[in-house]
Amino acid sequence: MSLAGGHRRGYAWALSAGLNAALAAVSAKFVPSQFPRYGLVILFNVIMWGCYVNSLKALSSLQATVTNFAANFLTSGLAGFFLFKEPLSSQLLFLIVHGNYKDHEWFVGAFFIILGVFVLSKSSSPRKLSSD
Numbered sequence: 001m002s003l004a005g006g007h008r009r010g011y012a013w014a015l016s017a018g019l020n021a022a023l024a025a026v027s028a029k030f031v032p033s034q035f036p037r038y039g040l041v042i043l044f045n046v047i048m049w050g051c052y053v054n055s056l057k058a059l060s061s062l063q064a065t066v067t068n069f070a071a072n073f074l075t076s077g078l079a080g081f082f083l084f085k086e087p088l089s090s091q092l093l094f095l096i097v098h099g100n101y102k103d104h105e106w107f108v109g110a111f112f113i114i115l116g117v118f119v120l121s122k123s124s125s126p127r128k129l130s131s132d
Contacts, residue, residue: 010058011067011121017051018071020044026079063120070113077106 024044031037055064080086088106 006058007121010055010064013051013055014059014064014067015071017048017055017064018068018073019075020048020051021068021072022075022079024048025076026083029084063123066113066120067117070117073113074110077110 021044024041027040027044028037031040052064052068055068059067077088081088
């Protein structure tokens with residue numbers, strides 16, 4: 001497997017970890033019965049940790065953590081908007097043009113998180129060769 005392919009696979013694992021973390025939070029809010037709710041939260045968290053550990057095999061800990069966090073943040077925010085009718089400002093163009101950041105913190109944060117993940121994905125961190 002090439003280094004680029006390994007990085008791609010690592011990012012896929014990190015994104016999957018973030019998605020499963022968000023699914024754990026959604027199931028905690030969405031499932032009405034106690035036993036299935038806790039079961040799903042535990043299941044999604046176990047899957048999330050497995051995916052996160054696999055992402056650490058291909059990425060630096062910083063790249064894996066930030067990508068995991070970004071996927072969790074964005075998925076949780078969008079799930080809150082679509083499933084629970086939580087407000088998200090949809091005036092992103094107005095925000096960019098006029099610079100009015102009040103009530104637009106979610107999009108500003110999401111933009112900087114995505115930008116940070118992009119910068120980290122383009123950075124080349126030397127990997128330590130294992131001597132085992």
